[in-house]
Amino acid sequence: MARFSTRVGRRVVLGIPSAWLILLFLIPFIIVLKISFSEIQLSMPPYAPLLQWVDGKLLTVKLNFGNYAFLFTDALYISSYLYSLKVAAVSTLFCLLLGYPMAYAIARSNPTSRNVLLMLIVLPFWTSFLLRVYAWIGLLKNNGVINNVLLSIGLIHQPLTMLQTDFAVYIGIVYSYLPFMILPLYANLEKHDLTLIEAAADLGATPFTAFRRITLPQSLPGIIAGSLLVFIPAVGEYVIPSLLGRTDQLMIGRVLSDEFFENRDWPIASSVAIFMLLLLVVPIMLFQHSERRTLEAGK
Amino acid sequence: MKSHGLFSRTLLVVGLVFLYVPILSMVVFSFNNSRLVTVWDRAHSPTWKWYVELMSNGQILDAAWLSIKIAVIAASGAVILGTLAGVALARFGAFRGRALLAGMTTAPLVMPEVITGLSLLLLFVAMEQIIGWPQGRGAVTITLAHITFCMAYVTVVVQSRLVGFDESLEEAAMDLGARPAKVFFRITLPLIVPALVSGWLLAFTLSWDDVVISQFVAGPGSSTLPMVIFSKVRLGVSPDVNALATIMVLIVASGIVVSSIWMRYQNKRRERDIQLAASANL
Amino acid sequence: MSARPRVDAPATAAVSSERSAAAGFVRIEHVTKKFADFAAVDDVSLDIRQGEIFCLLGGSGSGKTTLLRMLAGFEIPTSGRIYIDGQDMSTIPPYERRINMMFQSYALFPHMTVEKNVAFGLEQERLGRQEIRRRVGEILEIVKMSPFLARKPHQLSGGQRQRVALARALVKRPKLLLLDEPLAALDRKLREHTQFELINIQEQLGVTFIVVTHDQEEAMTLSSRMGVMNHGQIVQVGTPSDIYEFPATRFVADFIGSVNMFEGKLIEDEPDYVRIRSEELGGVVYVNHGISSPPEATVWVAVRPEKINLSRQPPKVAAGVHQPDESASENVVRGIVKDIAYMGDMSIYLVRAESGKTIRVTIPNVARHNEDRITWDESVYVSWLPESPIVLTR
Numbered sequence: 001m002a003r004f005s006t007r008v009g010r011r012v013v014l015g016i017p018s019a020w021l022i023l024l025f026l027i028p029f030i031i032v033l034k035i036s037f038s039e040i041q042l043s044m045p046p047y048a049p050l051l052q053w054v055d056g057k058l059l060t061v062k063l064n065f066g067n068y069a070f071l072f073t074d075a076l077y078i079s080s081y082l083y084s085l086k087v088a089a090v091s092t093l094f095c096l097l098l099g100y101p102m103a104y105a106i107a108r109s110n111p112t113s114r115n116v117l118l119m120l121i122v123l124p125f126w127t128s129f130l131l132r133v134y135a136w137i138g139l140l141k142n143n144g145v146i147n148n149v150l151l152s153i154g155l156i157h158q159p160l161t162m163l164q165t166d167f168a169v170y171i172g173i174v175y176s177y178l179p180f181m182i183l184p185l186y187a188n189l190e191k192h193d194l195t196l197i198e199a200a201a202d203l204g205a206t207p208f209t210a211f212r213r214i215t216l217p218q219s220l221p222g223i224i225a226g227s228l229l230v231f232i233p234a235v236g237e238y239v240i241p242s243l244l245g246r247t248d249q250l251m252i253g254r255v256l257s258d259e260f261f262e263n264r265d266w267p268i269a270s271s272v273a274i275f276m277l278l279l280l281v282v283p284i285m286l287f288q289h290s291e292r293r294t295l296e297a298g299k
Numbered sequence: 300m301k302s303h304g305l306f307s308r309t310l311l312v313v314g315l316v317f318l319y320v321p322i323l324s325m326v327v328f329s330f331n332n333s334r335l336v337t338v339w340d341r342a343h344s345p346t347w348k349w350y351v352e353l354m355s356n357g358q359i360l361d362a363a364w365l366s367i368k369i370a371v372i373a374a375s376g377a378v379i380l381g382t383l384a385g386v387a388l389a390r391f392g393a394f395r396g397r398a399l400l401a402g403m404t405t406a407p408l409v410m411p412e413v414i415t416g417l418s419l420l421l422l423f424v425a426m427e428q429i430i431g432w433p434q435g436r437g438a439v440t441i442t443l444a445h446i447t448f449c450m451a452y453v454t455v456v457v458q459s460r461l462v463g464f465d466e467s468l469e470e471a472a473m474d475l476g477a478r479p480a481k482v483f484f485r486i487t488l489p490l491i492v493p494a495l496v497s498g499w500l501l502a503f504t505l506s507w508d509d510v511v512i513s514q515f516v517a518g519p520g521s522s523t524l525p526m527v528i529f530s531k532v533r534l535g536v537s538p539d540v541n542a543l544a545t546i547m548v549l550i551v552a553s554g555i556v557v558s559s560i561w562m563r564y565q566n567k568r569r570e571r572d573i574q575l576a577a578s579a580n581l
Numbered sequence: 582m583s584a585r586p587r588v589d590a591p592a593t594a595a596v597s598s599e600r601s602a603a604a605g606f607v608r609i610e611h612v613t614k615k616f617a618d619f620a621a622v623d624d625v626s627l628d629i630r631q632g633e634i635f636c637l638l639g640g641s642g643s644g645k646t647t648l649l650r651m652l653a654g655f656e657i658p659t660s661g662r663i664y665i666d667g668q669d670m671s672t673i674p675p676y677e678r679r680i681n682m683m684f685q686s687y688a689l690f691p692h693m694t695v696e697k698n699v700a701f702g703l704e705q706e707r708l709g710r711q712e713i714r715r716r717v718g719e720i721l722e723i724v725k726m727s728p729f730l731a732r733k734p735h736q737l738s739g740g741q742r743q744r745v746a747l748a749r750a751l752v753k754r755p756k757l758l759l760l761d762e763p764l765a766a767l768d769r770k771l772r773e774h775t776q777f778e779l780i781n782i783q784e785q786l787g788v789t790f791i792v793v794t795h796d797q798e799e800a801m802t803l804s805s806r807m808g809v810m811n812h813g814q815i816v817q818v819g820t821p822s823d824i825y826e827f828p829a830t831r832f833v834a835d836f837i838g839s840v841n842m843f844e845g846k847l848i849e850d851e852p853d854y855v856r857i858r859s860e861e862l863g864g865v866v867y868v869n870h871g872i873s874s875p876p877e878a879t880v881w882v883a884v885r886p887e888k889i890n891l892s893r894q895p896p897k898v899a900a901g902v903h904q905p906d907e908s909a910s911e912n913v914v915r916g917i918v919k920d921i922a923y924m925g926d927m928s929i930y931l932v933r934a935e936s937g938k939t940i941r942v943t944i945p946n947v948a949r950h951n952e953d954r955i956t957w958d959e960s961v962y963v964s965w966l967p968e969s970p971i972v973l974t975r
Contacts (some may be wrong), residue, residue, distance in 0.1 A: 003678075119559055130525050
């Protein structure tokens with residue numbers, strides 16, 4: 001259809017969203033990049049201008065790599081990056097271990113149950129993310145629900161410290177991102193041809209072998225999409241570690257926010273952001289590649 | 300196959316319990332008289348106390364109203380822009396800059412919110428410096444930011460719907476004399492309405508729920524509901540938040556239940572029609 | 582059952598472009614369509630006359646659908662031109678052509694009623710409401726779908742949907758109607774019935790039809806003329822009987838109906854007869870007309886199964902046949918019946934000749950009771966008349 005539309009028509013349809021995104025998505029990144037090279041200044045905005053007129057004629061660019069050097073030398077930043085990557089990776093793994101069997105069970109159930117189950121999975125997603133994370137505070141704190149229950153039935157004698165631990169963050173991330181893991185996995189598993197499994201059984205394979213050699217490889221695109229959909233945003237998570245996480249070791253999202261709001265050091269915050277982006281560039285491109293391939297396959 | 304099925308089905312139940320226990324606990328404790336929330340005050344509970352307090356909490360009500368307004372505008376803007384982008388990506392074949400557009404529409408899906416928030420704030424500051432608008436941060440900047448990150452989700456939904464769309468319908472319409480624009484508005488659009496509706500709802504939820512980006516680009520006097528809640532709960536649990544959560548869960552749950560009942564009814568009618576037609580001779 | 586001949590077409594076995602004195606209503610001139618390096622349509626030239634039903638017959642990948650889509654305007658030729666009623670279609674988009682198409686999947690708009698579906702094309706012409714309603718009613722009457730005005734496509738059966746699709750395409754009174762595998766989705770009985778209906782409607786309205794199909798029965802029944810396509814090229818154009826009885830190549834002979842093919846060498850080449858020795862057949866074939874071919878060339882002899890006779894006794898020599906001696910050892914071989922398929926109206930015999938080659942023979946079941954019918958493992962004589970074999974040089 002589009003081959004026959006007019007030049008003007010095409011330009012409009014293409015131009016409007018492109019212009020919006022270039023202005024509000026692409027250019028902001030360039031600005032962040034630019035500011036990451038400047039110095040903090042007591043002014044509003046609190047950074048030195050990048051381009052300066054020298055003697056009214058020559059335009060110089062004052063690139064300050066100091067921010068980046070600071071990132072690498074100060075232990076706070078390095079440990080935060082590493083910690084964030086670790087937390088995100090572990091959470092993604094747990095999310096996969098729980099989400100895959102769930103997606104599998106839904107995909108293999110009969111059509112009526114399937115719709116009900118999907119609805120049940122998606123319903124929490126429509127209720128506020130913030131409030132659900134908040135709910136975990138009530139469950140995990142020292143006089144919270146879990147501790148009260150365990151104490152009252154005598155399993156423990158002292159309340160367990162669950163809040164403000166790595167454990168709490170894992171739970172928080174798995175809890176919030178579970179639908180993002182389940183849905184791509186389900187979309188993939190649902191398309192599998194079950195007669196292949198029957199053929200495998202006919203040829204003597206045990207159910208587990210059939211799963212390992214037929215289902216699992218075919219579901220790889222779903223695993224990749226789901227894992228990236230969890231891992232990448234989890235690295236920069238802010239709300240969950242703020243409400244549930246440790247106070248002695250911060251994730252990088254929190255570090256960025258503190259630099260920005262507490263220290264009012266916009267250049268450092270910008271360099272933190274840029275470096276985070278660099279770390280995530282490969283996973284992000286992997287994700288876009290996998291999205292494109294899924295779309296192609298769907299044709 | 301059977302034992303395998305049992306393992307995954309067990310985990311499904313475990314997972315569902317895992318998903319719903321926190322929600323249920325919030326609902327239950329919203330009726331607890333104790334300010335400690337999780338310590339059940341047997342003597343004075345259950346009570347409507349916190350709901351009443353909530354209704355008279357001006358700060359929360361104002362914030363909720365602001366959030367709704369922003370979410371409606373942001374969702375609508377996101378649907379318009381996302382549909383345009385989805386159409387371009389699904390129907391325009393290869394064009395110069397396609398990779399860029401595709402990248403710009405999938406990146407926000409995974410971009411950490413702190414990065415998006417920071418970059419947008421810096422943009423608004425720079426714009427204010429250069430052209431004098433937007434003047435200060437507030438509802439406008441929040442809305443613009445929300446449209447930007449929500450449209451990515453709408454694009455994905457619309458694009459995948461269009462890719463699976465039967466192109467022979469569009470060709471038939473052109474064959475009958477309709478120009479491409481007319482084909483889009485009279486044939487394609489009516490048939491992808493469900494995708495647009497779910498895109499709108501998705502964008503609305505994301506905007507309504509957003510904390511981080513709003514914090515970056517908001518200004519004094521423009522606090523959204525999530526911002527208010529966040530600052531409250533950073534200090535610990537608070538029973539009126541439980542009440543708020545319960546109300547929201549109720550609204551969402553009834554919305555979903557109503558829509559699935561309606562959809563089942565529609566499907567039943569369709570099935571019946573198809574059966575009737577198939578049994579007709581010739 | 583074939584369509585009544587519409588145009589006096591001289592029987593011909595010519596392969597490519599056919600230029601009659603009056604230029605064709607549809608002229609396809611050296612049209613090629615390439616997708617990357619692959620030529621889906623390869624230098625096709627074709628003339629189609631006004632008022633005829635022309636079928637493009639070919640297997641999947643033969644290029645017939647691509648050619649049809651180029652006529653409709655959905656694909657643009659890589660090279661070559663298409664003229665419809667004298668007008669060059671190169672720059673004309675599908676929505677401006679006076680051509681309509683009936684899609685294989687019918688492509689009925691699911692969110693519109695039958696009436697709105699059919700009216701859609703007229704609305705694009707900006708006709709008045711009354712006029713539209715009148716014409717919609719008219720065409721639905723012709724396709725016998727009037728009672729279903731208010732139904733939606735999913736409330737119709739396959740055959741009903743097909744008629745609505747036809748009505749929608751015809752209501753605009755196009756110069757040319759393109760049909761993409763129109764009967765493919767219908768079951769057997771419905772297909773037969775619809776074939777006749779299509780022919781009647783076409784006669785009634787006088788529209789030129791171009792039909793694309795992979796089903797030779799469909800092509801033979803519907804068309805006044807047909808073109809056989811293979812690998813993007815037109816291999817032969819002619820009336821159904823031309824193509825069936827006088828195929829131009831081995832591909833056409835094999836593609837249409839069944840055929841027995843024997844490779845052989847010319848041993849006598851005269852203007853009014855030829856003799857061919859075939860090792861494959863294990864005998865000599867005598868054909869009572871001349872052929873044009875270089876001497877000493879390899880040729881193929883094709884004989885249709887229904888032209889072959891089976892007998893327990895050697896066949897008598899036909900009078901007037903020019904032969905070197907009276908032993909009647911030409912156009913006949915011996916064999917054993919290996920397989921019989923009883924089809925009700927006829928039986929298919931597979932006979933293994935002495936040379937090892939399997940020959941397919943169809944015999945109509947003329948009598949209800951035939952105790953003396955030839956049966957398995959019988960030794961038989963397989964023979965045919967001198968005018969039956971088709972000699973092919975490629």
